[in-house]
Amino acid sequence: MLKGDILVTEITTPDFVPAMKRAAAIVTDRGGRTCHAAIVSREMGLPCIVDTIDGTTKLRDIPVATVDGGAGEVYEGDHQTKLVPQVIEIPTDANLTTKTKLYVNLADPDSAQRVAAMCVDGVGLLRVEFMIAQLGEYPRSMLESGRA
Amino acid sequence: MDPAGNSDEILTEAILGLGEPLVSGNLSPDAYSVSRQDLKIVRRGLVTQPWLLTRNGNRSGSREILIPKSRQNMQKLSDKQAIALAEMGLRLENHYGRPQDVEWAFVGDRLNILQSRPITTTQAPDASPNEGLETLNALVSGASASPGIGPEQFG
Numbered sequence: 001m002l003k004g005d006i007l008v009t010e011i012t013t014p015d016f017v018p019a020m021k022r023a024a025a026i027v028t029d030r031g032g033r034t035c036h037a038a039i040v041s042r043e044m045g046l047p048c049i050v051d052t053i054d055g056t057t058k059l060r061d062i063p064v065a066t067v068d069g070g071a072g073e074v075y076e077g078d079h080q081t082k083l084v085p086q087v088i089e090i091p092t093d094a095n096l097t098t099k100t101k102l103y104v105n106l107a108d109p110d111s112a113q114r115v116a117a118m119c120v121d122g123v124g125l126l127r128v129e130f131m132i133a134q135l136g137e138y139p140r141s142m143l144e145s146g147r148a
Numbered sequence: 149m150d151p152a153g154n155s156d157e158i159l160t161e162a163i164l165g166l167g168e169p170l171v172s173g174n175l176s177p178d179a180y181s182v183s184r185q186d187l188k189i190v191r192r193g194l195v196t197q198p199w200l201l202t203r204n205g206n207r208s209g210s211r212e213i214l215i216p217k218s219r220q221n222m223q224k225l226s227d228k229q230a231i232a233l234a235e236m237g238l239r240l241e242n243h244y245g246r247p248q249d250v251e252w253a254f255v256g257d258r259l260n261i262l263q264s265r266p267i268t269t270t271q272a273p274d275a276s277p278n279e280g281l282e283t284l285n286a287l288v289s290g291a292s293a294s295p296g297i298g299p300e301q302f303g
Contacts, residue, residue, distance in 0.1 A: 011173035025296060027288070031173025032161040033152050034249070038173075038293035042151060042269045047296025051176040051195070052288045059287060068281060070295035075284035 006067060008059045012037040017107075018134045020044065025067035027055045027074060041069075049074065107131070149247040150181065151267050152294055157181040157190055158234040162224040165200025166210055167251060167262075175199075178224040179291070182234035189227055193291070196220045229254060240264050 001007065007023040009016070011030055020026060020040055024047075028037045031050040041048030047069025049055075059065060059074065066079040096119045103124025104115055109131055132139055142148035150159035161170060161177035169175035179193035197220055204211045225233070233252065236259065240248045244266065251263040 013172065026294075027290070028173060030176050031293075032170060032177040032179060033150075033159065033291055033293045034161050034177075035171060035173030035293075038152065041294040041296065045296060046294060048294035049288075049290040050173065050293045052290035055288045055290065062287060065287060066281070066284065067296075070292055071289075072292035073281075073289045074287045075281060076287050077284050079281055079284060081281075 006059075006065055008055050009037075010056060011035070012040065014130065015133070017130060018136065020046070021134075025049075025069065027052055027059065027067060029053060029056050109134075149184075149241075149267065151247075151249070151269065152292055154181075155247075156184050158184055158237050160225070160230055160233045160237075162230075163200070164197055164215065164224055165202050167253065168210070169201050176291075180225060180230040180233075182231060184238070187231055187234055189230060192223070192230075194221070194223055197224070225254075229259075232259060236261065 001019045001022055003022045004024045005022065006025045006027060007016070007019060008027045009029075011028055012020065012026065013036065016037075017040065021044065026037055026041050026046055026048040028035075028048075028050045029052055031037055033050065035050060038048055038050055047067045049067060049069060049072050052058075052074070055074070062076060064076075064078050066075045066077060067073075068075070101121040102119070103122050104118075104120050105125040105127065106112060106115060106123045107127035107130040135142070139148060149155045150157045153159070158181070160180045160182070162180070163170045163175050163177045170177050175197060176195045178195055179191075180189060181191040182188065183190050197215060199212050199214050201210050201212055236252070237248060237250055240250055240261075244264065247267045248264045249267050250261060253260045253262060
């Protein structure tokens with residue numbers, strides 16, 4: 001799985017996240033618009049098409065494809081599109097005070113800064129296993145070569 | 149609201165049985181779009197559901213059981229249930245002050261709310277020009293889950 005590849009899979013699970021981060025688009029055989037693949041793709045701003053039924057079979061031998069996430073279509077070959085950005089404002093509760101302390105689940109070191117700026121009291125669950133998976137390298141080999 | 153499409157529509161996805169295969173994506177759900185203005189059903193996307201997840205009798209855990217062929221294509225929600233869910237979605241949105249991603253379950257006619265959390269990412273329908281796409285060979289199609297024009301694409 002190289003940066004820019006299209007990830008075509010039956011479904012995604014949390015273990016797929018490091019690969020999803022390198023993907024240019026995600027296509028799944030099964031699932032709806034509220035499944036794991038769909039939600040994570042929207043978080044990442046990646047085009048995603050679900051429920052293609054036989055995408056993993058039909059796209060297996062296609063060297064280059066173009067994914068139109070908005071239309072839910074995959075085309076053969078390369079097509080460049082000039083994207084038109086659109087912004088939807090979602091209100092944030094920057095000054096919200098709650099009686100209950102609010103702790104986040106943190107799995108992605110890249111989002112630590114952004115999350116710290118929100119009205120949270122700390123990290124309740126640190127998903128170290130995801131952080132290690134994102135290294136893209138076996139931890140023991142890093143230890144043995146003196147890089148950890 | 150529909151997190152990947154029209155924000156004037158309330159999107160509900162439904163499967164028979166327990167909800168885990170919907171969350172994981174192992175089962176493709178029925179999708180019902182209800183208009184925010186008049187609470188009328190705008191679209192029904194019905195799919196075949198070959199199996200469902202259910203409680204494992206008196207033991208712990210769950211198990212998959214096959215759905216009889218004659219019932220695999222049934223509409224998972226009645227129109228009345230789909231509209232009741234849309235109304236509940238609006239009530240929760242008003243209560244929390246923003247659109248919600250709600251997990252729910254019907255047991256018979258009784259609607260149970262399991263979880264409600266804010267929708268944190270939305271994307272407007274992709275308005276980018278797609279000239280020339282139609283000249284390409286279409287390979288597969290599916291449901292648009294994310295147009296993918298998030299901040300990443302604009303660096």
